[in-house]
Structure formats: structure tokens, C-alpha cells
Amino acid sequence: MYTTGTAFLEALHERGVRHLFANLGSDHPAIVESMEEAKAASREVPALITCPNEMVALSAAQGYAQVTGQPQAVLVHVECGTQALAGAVHNVAKARVPVLIFAGASPFTQEGELRGSRNEFIQWIQDVHDQRGIVRGYTRYDNEIRTGRNVKQLVYRAMQIACSDPKGAAYLTGAREVMEEEVPRVELDAGQWQAIAPCALPEQGLQALIADLAAARHPVVVTSFLGRSAAAVAELVKLVERLAIPVIESVPSYVNIPADHPMYLGNQWNAPRQNETLAAADLVLVIDSDVPWIPLVNRPSEDARVYYIDVDPLKEQMPLWYIPSRQVFRADAATALAQINAGLAGVALDADLVAARRERVTALHRRRDELLRAREVAGETITPAYLAACVRDFIDDDTIVCNEGISNYEAIIDHLGMRRPGSMIASGGGSLGWNGGAAIGVKLAHPDKTVVAMCGDGSYMFTVPSSVHWMARRYATPFVQIVFNNGGWKSPKLSTLAVHPDGYASRSSDLGVSFDPPADYAGIAAAAGGALALRVSRPEALRDALAQAFAAVRGGRSAVLDVQLDPL
Incomplete structure (x- = not known):
């Protein structure tokens, strides 16, 4: 029938x-x-x-x-x-x-x-x-x-x-x-029955934005998920190279600009500090970002001209949301940036201004890179920076990383230094447990790629690892899963201390967030899906364990590496 x-x-x-x-x-x-x-x-x-x-x-x-x-x-x-x-x-x-x-x-x-x-x-x-x-x-x-x-x-x-x-x-x-x-x-x-065509910037708004970009002395671009489109990344690179505009990522869920690009000045999450580049900006172009900054601790100056471009600029599903902007546009990032680049082709720029800005931003990028490299030195214990830097040595252009590092998001992004659009993705949401299933989906889509899932011990348990690794074996979707194990939920502890830095919680050794006794995270994957189970706690053993894990996955078997970090 x-x-x-x-x-x-x-x-x-x-x-x-x-x-x-x-x-x-x-x-x-x-x-x-x-x-x-x-x-x-x-x-x-x-x-x-x-x-x-x-x-x-x-x-x-x-x-x-x-x-x-x-x-x-x-x-x-x-x-x-x-x-x-x-x-x-x-x-x-x-x-x-x-x-x-x-x-x-x-x-x-x-x-x-x-x-x-x-x-x-x-x-x-x-x-x-x-x-x-x-x-x-x-x-x-x-x-x-x-x-x-x-x-x-x-x-x-x-x-x-x-x-x-x-x-x-x-x-x-x-x-x-x-x-x-x-x-x-x-x-x-x-x-x-095609999806609607990408929206473009209106001509009047486009011309105003181009004029302000050309005249700005200290412009900056802020983005979070522009990198879901490789075409948008290419257009962004073209724009920032032409005008020497620095790029800041706010809670990024994709590779929005190559990490080694001289106009890239890093990413920011929940750190309670003012971004100096954002504070000094006289023009801020926000493209594809739900939370470009956290106003309580970090925001542009009141005199800065803010332009906002997003496919969902009103955030209609967010009851409390507003970012005062000179103009707000509902537009596709790749389309809008292509319009801006085309419009700038006929604009006379202040060559001296652009050259001076390029030199200044490049120096900031270089200085940031030096600071990151200094954090990657092995110590007595394994740090998130050292772990991510070691992983960097095992990935190549055929690797896709699923990043659910939570309190280690920033360290993973900083020290992996991904350059290719699509080479790193995050869930884009706030419900933990995405990385395991996502890794299976990515591997099904790209069976020729090496897939790496990076997560905290809390987010590892949220993934339902018994189901994930059973599926990975059955459907031949092996991946490396690296657990940043600090012994509990670090993020709730940080949230509490941010609000009550000197309260009772600051003096307590147990806030209900530790995982003691610890689970055998790698053992769960071995039992459910035959994964290679590895656990490492000393810096000198890390590279050998990573070599085993990547060799196993490239040979068709999943691997879980439980890395012991400093405990909460």
C-alpha cells in the first residue's frame, strides 16, 4: 500500500x-x-x-x-x-x-x-x-x-x-x-517551495553605514555566529583588511574570522572586565550576535555609533533584550557585507588613518598572541590552556571540533586557534549535553573528517554518553572526546561568587557542585561503545595519551580522554 x-x-x-x-x-x-x-x-x-x-x-x-x-x-x-x-x-x-x-x-x-x-x-x-x-x-x-x-x-x-x-x-x-x-x-x-531569499540592506541605510565606516577613527566589528556562512567570513575578511578594522568575538559559536588574522583581537564570554577596544570605539558594527556585550561590565561608550545587522534583529523570543543602535537592519550577513564592500570600492579613504590603525591593531594582535603562548607552558598540573595547546598539535585542516567547554570555552578557542570557517562549532544555546550527539551528526555528514568533541565533565554527563557511544560504534562515526575534568560544575560556582564574592558561599568548600566520588567517564564509553578509554593527570603523559586517542579514531574507533585538571 x-x-x-x-x-x-x-x-x-x-x-x-x-x-x-x-x-x-x-x-x-x-x-x-x-x-x-x-x-x-x-x-x-x-x-x-x-x-x-x-x-x-x-x-x-x-x-x-x-x-x-x-x-x-x-x-x-x-x-x-x-x-x-x-x-x-x-x-x-x-x-x-x-x-x-x-x-x-x-x-x-x-x-x-x-x-x-x-x-x-x-x-x-x-x-x-x-x-x-x-x-x-x-x-x-x-x-x-x-x-x-x-x-x-x-x-x-x-x-x-x-x-x-x-x-x-x-x-x-x-x-x-x-x-x-x-x-x-x-x-x-x-x-x-524554496526558503526565502537572503535579505539585503536598504540603500539609504547602506550609504549611511558606508559613510560612517569610512569616517570612523576607531571602528570595531563584533560578531558571534557570522561564521555559519563561509561566504560571510570571506566578506568580513575583505572588509576588515580594506579598512583595518579590529574584530572581537562575543560568545562565538563558529569560526567567524581566522584566529591568526592580524585584525582579530580575541573573544570574550562572562569575564567581568571592560574590553578596551570596545570602550575606545567610535563606531561599532555588530553582525550576527545575540549578546555582543554584557552591559553590566562591558559596553561601548555612549558616544559610539552602533549599527546592528542580524537575521533576527528584534530577538522576538527574548522578552528582555535591547541594544540602543543608530540603525538596526534585518539582513543576511554575507549579503550585507558584500553590499558594504562593493559600496566602499568607490569611496576615497584616508590612507594615513587606515595605515596607522592597521599598525596599531596588528601590534595588539601580536601582543595577544604572545600572552597566549606564555600560558601554554607545562606546569605541575594540566591547565586548560596547556591541554588545548597540546590538542592543537594533533588537528589539521580535515578536523572539525565540537566545542562545549563551558567555563573553558574561551581557553579552547584561544589555544586551538582555528582558522577555517566550519572547523569549530558550538551549540549556540545554553542547554548542556550537545557535544556527543553533535559529533555523531558531524561525522555522518563528513565521514572523511576527524571529529573532536571537547567538553567539561558536567557537560559530558549531560551528553548521555552510554547512548552516544553505542551509536558511534553502531554507525561507524568514531570521534575523539576530550573531557576537561575539574571535578564538578565550575560555572554555577563562578556565578554564585560573581554575585556574592564575600558571602557564605565564598567560604564554603562544598556548594553542591562537586562530583565526588568521580565517575569513570572514559569507562562508560568503553562499556557502551567499545571506545578507547584513557585517563591522564600529569602533563608529561598528555601528549602520548592524545596520540593514542587520535590514532584510535583515525583507525575507526572512538576514544575518550579524561583529563584531570585542578579541582574546583
Whole structure:
């Protein structure tokens, strides 16, 4: 039979979905049957990737989409599976990554009126009032499949919205009876369901921005996720080289500019300090950044002219958000920067001003690099800087890093010094546990690449490592996972001390954030997925352990390296 389930799978494949990250349940017989029928008929449908945990499933789909731009799909079990997606839904929403999520729904008949009618007790318990409402605050689109006669149109529309800026997740549900419905075939023209075209800067605003950029004495660019587009990185490099503009990254989730570029002046996270370059700026161009600075401790001067360019400049899902700006533009970064560069080609610049600024910024870049290298010296214990610097020696241009270092984000970015767009990604959100699933998705997308996941011990446990490493072995997606193990949750401790530096918590040795006794992190991966399990606590043993880990992964076996840092 040609059913709604069959048409649904066909629609996914037609829209470029090659992997269906699935946690199957009693609501999926039509899809399981259709997949098996497709195998027998040698018809292409998305490959089923069995995911024992739903958050891992969505994290894997996110990682795949982040490095390819091509959304994949996730299949979960009714409202229970929807809730088990957990914080991955938050990450996809905040990172604006396109993914389609499908969840079945409890059958709506109970006496055999239609194929798929209720036949298990759980189908009464899992019947809830508003299943779509569970994730509605995090999705760009949600709908219920009520008939298979237009299921392809619904899938195409869901994907069109998910892939249009600001991108995000689409969520569809369908009851068993609907998915079992026998329906006629429908053929759609995919060319009529494209994502919206990238937005450009309006001409008047463009000319004002170009004039201010050309006249500024101390301009600066601030960005966070411009690097999701390699074209945007190329245009940014062209702009900052032409005008000698320094670039600051704020909580970056991508490689936005090569780390060795002389106009790059580093990244900033939660450090309670004023960035001197930002404070001295007379013009600030913010491109693709949700949090370009934290006003309580770091901000541009009140006299600085701020221009804001983003695909989501109003941040409509953030109730409290504002950055006073001279002009705000909803525009695609690559498109906007190409417009700016083209406009500047006909503008006469003050050559002496640009040359002096280039010399000054290059000196700052060089000085920063010297300070970073000084921190990489081995001491009595392993520091985050030394660990990241040692990892740097084992990665190459065919390596992709999934960075979930949390309190060590900045150290990882500083000391890996990634140069190629797409060579490092982060979750873009605030729900921990992304890196393991993301590494699987990245490896599925690029089986020829070496994939490295870097995380804290807390974020390692959030990844559900038993599921992650079982999947890595089953689907031949080996990766190196490096655990920055400081014995607990460092970030909550830092947050408490930032608000109460001299309070009771500052004098306590146990704030409820330590992991004592420690878990055998590497051992979990070995037991679940046959990973090489390594633990190192001395600097002199680190490089040998890294060599073993990378050799194992390049030979087809995952490796987990538990690195003991100074404890909390």
C-alpha cells in the first residue's frame, strides 16, 4: 500500500533529508512498515539512525545541519518522546538551526474503526490535551497531519519555514490512523517551495553605514555566529583588511574570522572586565550576535555609533533584550557585507588613518598572541590552556571540533586557534549535553573528517554518553572526546561568587557542585561503545595519551580522554 507514512518518508527524501534520527514507539508502525517496504522495492528513503535517547537524536541532527546547512529529521514517540528531546529543542531554537521533528500521536479511535486504532493500554495514558504546545515556544512552525492527501505539502511547508531566516525547528504530529491511511501519490515541484531569499540592506541605510565606516577613527566589528556562512567570513575578511578594522568575538559559536588574522583581537564570554577596544570605539558594527556585550561590565561608550545587522534583529523570543543602535537592519550577513564592500570600492579613504590603525591593531594582535603562548607552558598540573595547546598539535585542516567547554570555552578557542570557517562549532544555546550527539551528526555528514568533541565533565554527563557511544560504534562515526575534568560544575560556582564574592558561599568548600566520588567517564564509553578509554593527570603523559586517542579514531574507533585538571 502507498500510505501517509510512505508519502511522508518520500517528502523528507525529496527535501534533502538523508538521515532520520529515530526513537521508535507504538505510534510508528506505518513508518516502520513503509521503510521496510522501501528496502524491498529498492526505493530511496532516509536512513534510519536508531537513537536510544531523544536529546542525542536532536543534537545529532543539529550537528549535521550545522556543518552542511542541510536539515535532517528526528522521529520521536508521542508526547513522552517530545519531552525527552529536552534541552536540545532549546539549542536548535537559539542557534537557529533547521531541523524537522515528527512525533506520533495517540490513536483517536478505540474500537477498530480504522487501521491503527488503539490496541495498547499506553495509548490512553499518552493522550494529552496539547502535545504540540510542549515545544511551541521553541519551534518556528508546528502542525498536525490530519490526512495523508496533503502530507507532502505539509512537509514541504515545514521545511520551507525551518530553512528560512531566522531558521529553526519545525514540529509535526500525526496519529496512527492518519499515518496508516492509503492515499494517492502526489508529486510536487520542489522549486516552488524554496526558503526565502537572503535579505539585503536598504540603500539609504547602506550609504549611511558606508559613510560612517569610512569616517570612523576607531571602528570595531563584533560578531558571534557570522561564521555559519563561509561566504560571510570571506566578506568580513575583505572588509576588515580594506579598512583595518579590529574584530572581537562575543560568545562565538563558529569560526567567524581566522584566529591568526592580524585584525582579530580575541573573544570574550562572562569575564567581568571592560574590553578596551570596545570602550575606545567610535563606531561599532555588530553582525550576527545575540549578546555582543554584557552591559553590566562591558559596553561601548555612549558616544559610539552602533549599527546592528542580524537575521533576527528584534530577538522576538527574548522578552528582555535591547541594544540602543543608530540603525538596526534585518539582513543576511554575507549579503550585507558584500553590499558594504562593493559600496566602499568607490569611496576615497584616508590612507594615513587606515595605515596607522592597521599598525596599531596588528601590534595588539601580536601582543595577544604572545600572552597566549606564555600560558601554554607545562606546569605541575594540566591547565586548560596547556591541554588545548597540546590538542592543537594533533588537528589539521580535515578536523572539525565540537566545542562545549563551558567555563573553558574561551581557553579552547584561544589555544586551538582555528582558522577555517566550519572547523569549530558550538551549540549556540545554553542547554548542556550537545557535544556527543553533535559529533555523531558531524561525522555522518563528513565521514572523511576527524571529529573532536571537547567538553567539561558536567557537560559530558549531560551528553548521555552510554547512548552516544553505542551509536558511534553502531554507525561507524568514531570521534575523539576530550573531557576537561575539574571535578564538578565550575560555572554555577563562578556565578554564585560573581554575585556574592564575600558571602557564605565564598567560604564554603562544598556548594553542591562537586562530583565526588568521580565517575569513570572514559569507562562508560568503553562499556557502551567499545571506545578507547584513557585517563591522564600529569602533563608529561598528555601528549602520548592524545596520540593514542587520535590514532584510535583515525583507525575507526572512538576514544575518550579524561583529563584531570585542578579541582574546583
